[in-house]
Amino acid sequence: MSIAESVVAHPVAASFACAHCGLDVPPGLVDESVERQFCCQGCRAVYAVIHEHGLDRYYAFRAEAEAAPQPASPTGRSYTELDDPGFQARACWTTSDGLAATELYLEGVHCAACVWLVERLPSLVPGLVEVRLDLPRSRALVRWDARAVTLSAAARQLDALGYRAHPSRGLEAQALRRREDRRMLARIGLAGAAAANVMGIAFALYGGFFNGMEPEYASLFRWASLAVTVPAMIWGGGVFFRGAWSALRVRALHMDLPISVGLLAGFVHGAVNTVRGTGDVYFDSVTALIFLLLAGRYVQRRQQRVAADSAELLASLAPSAARLLIEEGVREVPIEALLPGSLVEVRAGDTVPADGVISAGRSALDLSLLTGESRPTDVGPGDRVHAGTVNLSSRLEVMVERTGEDTRVGRLVKLVEEYGRRRAPIALLADRIAGHFVAAVLVLAALTFAFWARVDVGRAVDHAVALLIVTCPCALALATPLALSAAIGQAARAGFLIKGADVLENLTRPGRMWLDKTGTLTEGRAALLEWWGDPGARMLAAAAEAHSSHPLARALVAAVAPPSDVPVAIVETQGGGIEGTVAGRAVLLGSPAFVRARTGALPPEFERRARELPADGLTPVLVAVDGAVVGAAGFGDPLREDASAALARVRRRGWRVGILSGDDPVIVGSIGRRLGLGPEDCRGGVSPEGKLRAVEDESAGGSVVMVGDGVNDAAALAGATVGIAVHGGAEAALAAADVFIAHPGIARVADLLDGAGRAMRTVRRNLVLSLCYNAVGAALAMAGFINPVVAAVLMPLSSITVIAHSYRARSFARPEPPPCR
Amino acid sequence: MYVLLPVALIFAAVALGVFVWAALSGQYDDLHTPALRILHEDEPAKPVQPER
Numbered sequence: 007m008s009i010a011e012s013v014v015a016h017p018v019a020a021s022f023a024c025a026h027c028g029l030d031v032p033p034g035l036v037d038e039s040v041e042r043q044f045c046c047q048g049c050r051a052v053y054a055v056i057h058e059h060g061l062d063r064y065y066a067f068r069a070e071a072e073a074a075p076q077p078a079s080p081t082g083r084s085y086t087e088l089d090d091p092g093f094q095a096r097a098c099w100t101t102s103d104g105l106a107a108t109e110l111y112l113e114g115v116h117c118a119a120c121v122w123l124v125e126r127l128p129s130l131v132p133g134l135v136e137v138r139l140d141l142p143r144s145r146a147l148v149r150w151d152a153r154a155v156t157l158s159a160a161a162r163q164l165d166a167l168g169y170r171a172h173p174s175r176g177l178e179a180q181a182l183r184r185r186e187d188r189r190m191l192a193r194i195g196l197a198g199a200a201a202a203n204v205m206g207i208a209f210a211l212y213g214g215f216f217n218g219m220e221p222e223y224a225s226l227f228r229w230a231s232l233a234v235t236v237p238a239m240i241w242g243g244g245v246f247f248r249g250a251w252s253a254l255r256v257r258a259l260h261m262d263l264p265i266s267v268g269l270l271a272g273f274v275h276g277a278v279n280t281v282r283g284t285g286d287v288y289f290d291s292v293t294a295l296i297f298l299l300l301a302g303r304y305v306q307r308r309q310q311r312v313a314a315d316s317a318e319l320l321a322s323l324a325p326s327a328a329r330l331l332i333e334e335g336v337r338e339v340p341i342e343a344l345l346p347g348s349l350v351e352v353r354a355g356d357t358v359p360a361d362g363v364i365s366a367g368r369s370a371l372d373l374s375l376l377t378g379e380s381r382p383t384d385v386g387p388g389d390r391v392h393a394g395t396v397n398l399s400s401r402l403e404v405m406v407e408r409t410g411e412d413t414r415v416g417r418l419v420k421l422v423e424e425y426g427r428r429r430a431p432i433a434l435l436a437d438r439i440a441g442h443f444v445a446a447v448l449v450l451a452a453l454t455f456a457f458w459a460r461v462d463v464g465r466a467v468d469h470a471v472a473l474l475i476v477t478c479p480c481a482l483a484l485a486t487p488l489a490l491s492a493a494i495g496q497a498a499r500a501g502f503l504i505k506g507a508d509v510l511e512n513l514t515r516p517g518r519m520w521l522d523k524t525g526t527l528t529e530g531r532a533a534l535l536e537w538w539g540d541p542g543a544r545m546l547a548a549a550a551e552a553h554s555s556h557p558l559a560r561a562l563v564a565a566v567a568p569p570s571d572v573p574v575a576i577v578e579t580q581g582g583g584i585e586g587t588v589a590g591r592a593v594l595l596g597s598p599a600f601v602r603a604r605t606g607a608l609p610p611e612f613e614r615r616a617r618e619l620p621a622d623g624l625t626p627v628l629v630a631v632d633g634a635v636v637g638a639a640g641f642g643d644p645l646r647e648d649a650s651a652a653l654a655r656v657r658r659r660g661w662r663v664g665i666l667s668g669d670d671p672v673i674v675g676s677i678g679r680r681l682g683l684g685p686e687d688c689r690g691g692v693s694p695e696g697k698l699r700a701v702e703d704e705s706a707g708g709s710v711v712m713v714g715d716g717v718n719d720a721a722a723l724a725g726a727t728v729g730i731a732v733h734g735g736a737e738a739a740l741a742a743a744d745v746f747i748a749h750p751g752i753a754r755v756a757d758l759l760d761g762a763g764r765a766m767r768t769v770r771r772n773l774v775l776s777l778c779y780n781a782v783g784a785a786l787a788m789a790g791f792i793n794p795v796v797a798a799v800l801m802p803l804s805s806i807t808v809i810a811h812s813y814r815a816r817s818f819a820r821p822e823p824p825p826c827r
Numbered sequence: 828m829y830v831l832l833p834v835a836l837i838f839a840a841v842a843l844g845v846f847v848w849a850a851l852s853g854q855y856d857d858l859h860t861p862a863l864r865i866l867h868e869d870e871p872a873k874p875v876q877p878e879r
Contacts (some may be wrong), residue, residue, distance in 0.1 A: 077874065118863040125864070141860040184856060203836060416865040582876055742867040 052168040061132055068119035086159035086329040087340040097173055101123035106152040109145050113170040131163050193242050194300045200238035201293040204231045208290035212795055221820040228280040231289040235304050242296040243269050261440045261483050268478025275471040288475050291797050295480050298805050304483045306491040328359035344409045352402045358395050360406045361413040366400040368580045371395050382557055399555050434484035445475050454788045473787035476797050481776030481804035488812035489772050493765035496818040501748040503759055509744045512728045515760035516660030517708020522719050523667040526732050526752050528643040532557045534565035539637030545628045550576050550593045558641050563679035594630040601628040612638055623673035659759055668695050668718050697722035765817040
C-alpha cells in the first residue's frame, strides 16, 4: 500500500470489513468486483493459507471469541536460525519418545481461535507431532520429529498464518519458578486440608467445651488434631520459619517473625496440653493461620509473576537472527553464532546485530537506543556502528568486530544486572510495623504472665499463650500483600506491569523524577513544526518527497498530504537532500549546505532562519523552486499533546521533575522551556553513565524515579528507587525497570502515581483494621477471657475483613477498550 | 469413634495426595487455555491425516 492511497480519500458508498481481521478496508484497496476484501497484503496472504488448508473454521471460532481485530503481517523470513545446532543445543531437548521439543514465543496469539489454528499446525507440516499453546503466556510447546522436519519449517508455516515465532529466552529461570509455584500450590493444598479437618475435630471439642465430654474422647480428638497439624506445621509453616530465621540472621525484623512466634507458641502449647491430656488446644487457629497466610502469599507471587513473565516475553522479541553474507549468498544465523570478522547484511528497517564497521552502503541510523539522540545520523563506509541501533533508509554491509556481551549494549546490560544484585532492600511499611508489633506483643505477653503468675502459674501460661495466638498477625500479614496484589492485578489490566511489591509504596514518597525526553515527553518521531514561506512551494516539496523513505521526507508528506497524480522525477543525495522536477518545475530541497551549494548565497531572511532554527532545536530544511529559495521548514520532535497537563499533575503530588536526556542540550533546553521547567532541571547530552550518577547523587529525601525507554537509560533505571520503562522501550530498559507502562505518554506516569496513592491508602486502612482486631484480642487475652472458641471466631473474622476490603478497593481504573483475554 | 475418625482422616489424606500430585505435575500451570481447547474438539468427524 503506497502512502498516497492511504491519504487521498475516494468517495465510496459503503465501507468493507477485511475478510481476515475484520478491520475496515481502506477505500483505496476496495475492489468491488470480488467477494472478499482485505485491509492489507498480510491479511490477504494469511487468508489464502488458511483457506487453502481448509481451516476456515478459524473464522467461526474467532466470531465466538470476540477478539480485538488485528491485521496480520507475515514477514516471509526463513527462520533458519532456529535450525542452528548451537541454538538447538541450548533451547531444545529430546523427549522420552525420541522427539525434539522446544518452547517458542508466538507474537499475535490472542484468542480461542488462535489456539485452534496454532494447534492445527501438525496437519499442515508433516513431521510436526504436537503444538500446545499456553495462551496467557503466549508460549507454544512444540514437539517434532527431527528426522522428518526442521523447526524452521514449522516457524515458516506459523509466519504464513500471521504468527511470528521467537525462540523463548530464559527457559531455566522459568522452569525454576514454575517448580516453585507448583510446590507452593501443593503446600496450600496441604495446609487447607489440615485446616478443614482440624476444624471439624475442633467442632467436636467445642461441643464438649459447652456440654461436657468424656476426658477419654477429648484426648482422642486432641491427639488426632495434633497428628493432622504436624505435617501442616512442617511443610506449610516451614516457609515462615525459614523466612523468620534468615531475617534474624541479618538482624532484620520481618513479618515472618511474629507469625513464627505465634505459630510456635500455639503449636507447642497445644502439643504439651495434648500430652498432659488437659487444657486448651489451638490447633484449628494454627492450621487456619498457615492456610490463609500461604494463600495470601501465593496470590501476591502470581501477580508479580505476570509482570515478570511479560517483561521476559518482550525480551524474547529482541532480534535473534543476523543475515550473514557468505559466498553463496545470505544465510540467517542466530546472533549468538556471529563471530568477529564475519560480514553481515543489515537491511533497511533491521536492527544492527553486532558492533562493527560499515564496509559498504550509505544510510541513516537511528541511534536513540544507545544515545537517546532522536535525530537520525548519516553513516557511510568506514563508520562504526553499534548493536541495537536501527538502520532507517538503505542496505548496509557491516564487518563484525564485537558480538554479544562485548558490544556496548552488552556491557550496559551487564552493568544493569550488577546493579540489580547490589540493590539494598528497603524496609517496607508492613515490616517496619512488624518490628514494633513483635516488641509490643512480647512485652504484653510478659506482663500478662507476670500479672496472672501471682494468681496461678498454670493459668498465667494459658493466658500468655492465648495472647500470643490471638495476636498472631494473620490479618496484619495479609493486609499489605493482599491489598498490593489486588492493586498490581488491576494495574496489569490497566497496562501497568509492576514487578515488585515495594514499587507502589516507593511511588507515594515524592522526591525527584527524572524523565528521558524521547518516548515520554515527545512523540519520538520527526514532524514538521514550522514552515516559513510560500504554501505552494510546500506542496511541491511534499510531492517531491512522496516516495522517499527518509524520516524528514515522511514527516513532510504526513503534514502536507500531496496529491499522488503529479509527475515526479527526482534524484536523492544521501545525507543532503533531493532535486528534480515536479509537475514540470525544478524543485530542490535539503539541508542549508546542500541548497547553498546549488543556488549560491541564500537570501538574507532565509540565511537568518537557517541559523535560528537549529538554535531552537529544530532541523532546518530549505526549499528552492526554479532556482530561487522560497521556503524554510523546521523539523523536530513534537511534544505530546498531554505532556504539560500531565507534568502539572505529577508536580502537584510533590515531585521535582527534571529532564535527563542524551539529546543535544539545545533541544532539551527548548523542550524544557515549552514545559515550563527551569534550566537547572534540563540536562542534555548526558551519557548513560552520567544518568546513573545523576540518579545516585540525588541526596534529598523521597524516592528517585527514572522514567525512560532506551538502553542508555537502563543503568539509571536500575539505580533509581523506582525505574519506569515506557512503551516501546528497549529490552535492557525493560529488564532494568520496576514498572513497564504499556501505553505511551507521560499522562500514564501521572495515572500510575494516582493509582499507587490509592493502593497505599487501602494498605493503611487494612493495617489499621487488623491492628484494631489485635488490640481487642490482646485486651481480652490479658483479662483472661480468651478460650479456643473466641480465638477461632476472632481470627477468621479479622482476615475476612481485610480480604474483603482489599478486593473491594479500586486503585487502578480499567482501560476503556476491554483487553482481549 | 476410634475407627471412624482414622477412616475419615485417611480419606482426606488420599484426596490431598491426589491434589498434591496434580499440582506438582503441573496441571494447574495454565488454567485458561484448556478451557478454550474443549471448544475445538467438536470438529466434523473426518480425522486430519498428515500428508505423506
